[in-house]
Amino acid sequence: MILHKLPRRRYIHGATPIEFLKNLTQQLEGPQIFMKRDDLLGLTGGGNKTRKLEFLVADALAEGADTLITCGAVQSNHCRLTLSAAKKEQLSCHLVLEERVKDSYHPEANGNIFLFHLLGADSITVVPGKSDMLHEMEKVANEVRKRGKRPYIIPGGGSNEIGAAGYTACAHEITAQIYEKSLTFDCIVCASGSAGTHAGLLVGMHSNSHHIPVIGVSTGRSKTDQEKIVYNLANKTAEHLKLKSFISPDSVHVEDDYIGQGYSLPTDEMRQAVSLLAKTEGILLDPVYTGKTMAGLIDLVQKGMFKKSDNILFLHTGGSPALYANTSLFTERGNNHCQNKD
Structure with missing residues (x-):
């Protein structure tokens, strides 16, 4: 792989932290939930x-x-x-x-x-x-x-094979943190929108033989359509990086039950997830991507997809500035609006 040979500007100074969400984990009664804090990346306001x-x-x-x-x-x-x-x-x-x-x-x-x-x-x-x-x-x-x-x-x-290489690099960063901190993860959960983050993570985990499953929570498209987009971009990225092997279709996993009425349209579950993370961990999510993705993770936990002993890594892709254009969603009136939408 030629990742280290690609032209690259440096807007990131060190690895973003992996934080154990103790209070959220207790609230949900397991599994063990960790968060990769890419909301703390460089440039204005951070994010993936x-x-x-x-x-x-x-x-x-x-x-x-x-x-x-x-x-x-x-x-x-x-x-x-x-x-x-x-x-x-x-x-x-x-x-x-x-x-x-x-x-x-x-x-x-x-x-x-x-x-x-x-x-x-x-x-x-x-x-x-x-x-x-x-x-x-x-x-x-x-x-x-x-x-x-x-x-x-x-x-x-930024979701072409050039941009997705950023999340191939992130997968390698996660792998280094796993070894440095003696961590293990059974699954990574991320938002799946324009697909660059999801595809790049898949390529990175595949290329370093650290085959942690990646679940993408769709923010706009159906499972079938989104999985096809992620699969195609992942393999374009692998080709761009001159990998000898490619991503198989069965390694692409998308959940599409958390979109609601459509892209960027609020759901009550999103609103509850944003409020829960703020009140339990002091962490801000956004209403379009991470809010719906966290709502998805919470629902999957409650449905029993994961064992209580599992370690889950939630990738926080940022976006909290969008909260300040959507403050009405987090009032009683906003709650009623979300319920009416559903």
Whole structure:
């Protein structure tokens, strides 16, 4: 594997901690739940995209780019972190936001939208849900080229084989921590959205022969569709890294029972999971990814998927700035709204 030979910027300074969630474990009466704190990664507000951007931005700079263009939902953590990396590298940055929920973009909103303005995005283009996002980014890139600049397009979530290599590296980091701290894990649970994190972890665990199963909790797609996307990206990543063996379809496991009415739409279970982690461990989750993923883990525990003696590693992919645009969800009124949605 050529991971160590790839161009890479360094936005991470040391391994993120693995924390035992003693209070949550007691609340659920086992299994033993640990958390990999990738919400504490570098760049503005932290989160999993930082690992992907180390490789993506390095590739952009190697190509001579002076402008980054990327896309995401209106409260995109990926857009926030790409913009943050651009500022660190003194690059221009243009964002294309997909209004996946009609009329959900408000330029004066809190959360990530506030941070887009504070960090100084060069432009924000809002397009309707289900738009061809690559086409929309190419339109922005063409305008940038007309001004004599050199754009580099980063896909949504940073989830191509270049970005996913960041989570192959993370899998190796986890393996090192397992040995250093004499830990054992029976399963890793992570959000599965644009698929780069899920796919990269699978490749990393496969490449270092540390075959810990990875369960992805889908945040938008059906199990069948999401597993196909993860499988294809994992094997593109393995090929990119010049691995001699590839990921088998039966190693890709996605749970899709926790999406609710759709991507970013709240569920009562998500709201309860976010509140539970705040009140038991003092840890903030987000309403789109980690909240629904934790709701999934809690339900799987209650259904008896895991033995009480199992050690489960929950990957915290960040995203807490989005909480501040969704404060009403965590009031009594928000609770009623979630129940009505379901």
